[in-house]
Amino acid sequence: MKKAKREHGSNSNDRLLDLPKDILHRILYFLYQEAAVRTSVLSKSWRYIWCTRPNLYFADNDFKGNEHNFLLTVDNTLQRYRDQNLCLEEFDLHISMPCKYYSDHELVSLLEKWVPLLTSMGVKEFYFAIILKDSVGVIIDLPVILKAEPLRILCLYNCNLGRCTPENIPFVRLQELELINVLIEKETLHKIITSCPLLTRLSLEDCEGLKTVKLEKKLHKYLKHFSFMKHDAHKTEECSIEIDVPTLETISISGSKILFQCHKFCNLKSLSLFEVEICSNSIEQSQLLCIDTPNVEFFDYWEPVIPSICCTPTSGRSNLRFHMRDDDVDDARSWFLRLSKLLQALRRSEISLNIFHRSFEDVHIDEDDLVRDIMINGGNKPVTVENLEFNISHMSRVPYVLNGFFGICRPRNITPIWLWQGDWKREKLLRKLDDFLCNIEKMKASGNREIWQDLEDLTVQEFDESRQNGNLYAWRGFQNLHYCRALIVFGFN
Amino acid sequence: MAAETGTPTTLTLKSNDDELFSVAESAAILSVTIRNMVEDGCAGGVIPLDNVDGKTLASVITYMNGISAIPADEEKKKSYRDKFLSDKDFETLADMVLAANYLNMSCLMDAVSAKIAQVMEKKSVGWVRRKFGIENDYTPEEEAAVKEEHKWTFEGVETDDDN
Structure with missing residues (x-):
């Protein structure tokens, strides 16, 4: 090619234009339409390059200064491609504007025109993201989307896919489906997910009326990411999800029952469960369901009770947040034993435990019994817990609870949230902290040897904001608090 | 080819300004152009790459080695690509896009094109x-x-x- 020219370095006039047109189109491929159009001003040879690029990429929130004409521009451009018989392979449309600039009706009628037009032009891929943020309650009717055969990615927010389930949903290329606050019939979703062999990501959030989702191995060979969120789970009827896809890489579920039909997920990297109920065909409700996940890197769990499920990480992080309630306090020994089993399963990961002691009852626990139970039943050593954060209603109960924790685990760091109950003065806090440390020393001197023998030293560190990532959510907003936050660091031999 | 002997095969690539580069065959065949030459048995001696200068080729080879050392993890590959391109100026990027096109390396081609587009986007x-x-x-x-x-x-x- 331009070997001689290249050697002159500085005199590389319009080196981009030396590039063949398909490379220029490839560069323009990544631009929104208006940035692509702008290249026409660069020079004469650039003037018409944008006109024929084989993809169109429209996003209204980047459509500065002329939002009113966004839909019209899309429409005109599509007409031009059709009239000039230009090759169009991809069509990417992102709409996230509030209805300030155009009506739902306008949008719907244009989409009803575009979908068949694009399909007839032989477009190979559609990407639709229709996100009507500010029109909550104004759900727009978009059953026409269900006819967009070449869809690759579909993301809908606040839409209605219609009451009628079409005979045939032709999404053979669909790879990603994200529906947020979308009215969709169960049968329609079922039809979509059973007719999309290539689906890799399925994300459903607050889709009212959608009560059951069933993921089957034979239908979802490529499904890697599944997420189901129900934010007002307590208000609405129960949802249930059945999972039988062992190839999943991420699972994130909130506000639903879950039935795991398979118990081994070799590729699973992340498992997040919030306010879920685990059902199982194979084990009793009271037992811990251990799913085999050799490659999991992140296990996140947040709900009132000790999970009845856990995974088996060999590294990575496990974050657990739950309560210790009246029932649990009444039978503290079995509560700690269940917790111990869970921690044993997670022992190879870096564990963070966040527990809210909600009971007004004292925790009475015979630590000698507890230690014996754990040694005899499990034959296991206490598990190292990187961070233990607990919130307790009264200081006087702290030693009992701590005894229980030390019976089953070795926390490296404790964030003593209970110290801030009701009192914010630094001097008082420091005194309380001091009392607490004395207490630990006393427990160490007179308590169960098994529990305390390997505690070597105890230090207090000023709380480091960056390490906790706002975990102390309950205390945010109190100024100067960081000043007296502390971490108690335990050194075990 | 490499598989039979057990030791990695090395290829020698020659830029248009006559610089020679050694590169593991397993990394070099990220380029479909080079892979075709290897498959056609033309890789015995020196592989001349007439459209790529030494400076650009050195960069491309760094990329080949870097990306092929990452196991099949698209996110890690992507972050490697981002990092690799982050300190390149536009002259280099233009050279790289040409080289990637000539060498038929679609992943590099796309990454460089996207990078060029990204800087063009908001600029005057x-x-x-x-x-x-x-x-x-x-x-x-x-x-x-x-x-x-x-x-x-x-x-x-x-x-x-x-x-």
């Missing part, structure tokens, strides 16, 4: 012309006319300081 016409060495052959009247035609696309873009 004058800035893009300067950076890419584009000579403005419009008369002021013509340029004004083209601008007027697509007036809406210039809203919210930084203004030119030089023309």
Whole structure:
């Protein structure tokens, strides 16, 4: 090619234009339409390059200064491609504007025109993201989307896919489906997910009326990411999800029952469960369901009770947040034993435990019994817990609870949230902290040897904001608090 | 090929300014152009790459080695690509996109094209012309006319300081 020219370095006039047109189109491929159009001003040879690029990429929130004409521009451009018989392979449309600039009706009628037009032009891929943020309650009717055969990615927010389930949903290329606050019939979703062999990501959030989702191995060979969120789970009827896809890489579920039909997920990297109920065909409700996940890197769990499920990480992080309630306090020994089993399963990961002691009852626990139970039943050593954060209603109960924790685990760091109950003065806090440390020393001197023998030293560190990532959510907003936050660091031999 | 002997095969690549580079065959065949030569049995001696200069080829080989050392993890590969391109100037990027096209390396081609597009996106016409060495052959009247035609696309873009 331009070997001689290249050697002159500085005199590389319009080196981009030396590039063949398909490379220029490839560069323009990544631009929104208006940035692509702008290249026409660069020079004469650039003037018409944008006109024929084989993809169109429209996003209204980047459509500065002329939002009113966004839909019209899309429409005109599509007409031009059709009239000039230009090759169009991809069509990417992102709409996230509030209805300030155009009506739902306008949008719907244009989409009803575009979908068949694009399909007839032989477009190979559609990407639709229709996100009507500010029109909550104004759900727009978009059953026409269900006819967009070449869809690759579909993301809908606040839409209605219609009451009628079409005979045939032709999404053979669909790879990603994200529906947020979308009215969709169960049968329609079922039809979509059973007719999309290539689906890799399925994300459903607050889709009212959608009560059951069933993921089957034979239908979802490529499904890697599944997420189901129900934010007002307590208000609405129960949802249930059945999972039988062992190839999943991420699972994130909130506000639903879950039935795991398979118990081994070799590729699973992340498992997040919030306010879920685990059902199982194979084990009793009271037992811990251990799913085999050799490659999991992140296990996140947040709900009132000790999970009845856990995974088996060999590294990575496990974050657990739950309560210790009246029932649990009444039978503290079995509560700690269940917790111990869970921690044993997670022992190879870096564990963070966040527990809210909600009971007004004292925790009475015979630590000698507890230690014996754990040694005899499990034959296991206490598990190292990187961070233990607990919130307790009264200081006087702290030693009992701590005894229980030390019976089953070795926390490296404790964030003593209970110290801030009701009192914010630094001097008082420091005194309380001091009392607490004395207490630990006393427990160490007179308590169960098994529990305390390997505690070597105890230090207090000023709380480091960056390490906790706002975990102390309950205390945010109190100024100067960081000043007296502390971490108690335990050194075990 | 490499598989039979157990030791990695090394290829020698020659740039158009006669620099020679050694590269593991397993990394070099990221280039479909090179892979075809290897498969056709043309890789015994030195593989001449007439459209790539030494400086660019050295960069491409760094990329080949870096990306092929990452196991099949698209996210890690992507972050490697981002990091690899983060300190490249536009002249280098233009050279790389040409090289990637010639060597038929779609992943590098896309990454460089996206990078070029990303910097063009919000910049003024004058800035893009300067950076890419584009000579403005419009008369002021013509340029004004083209601008007027697509007036809406210039809203919210930084203004030119030089023309």
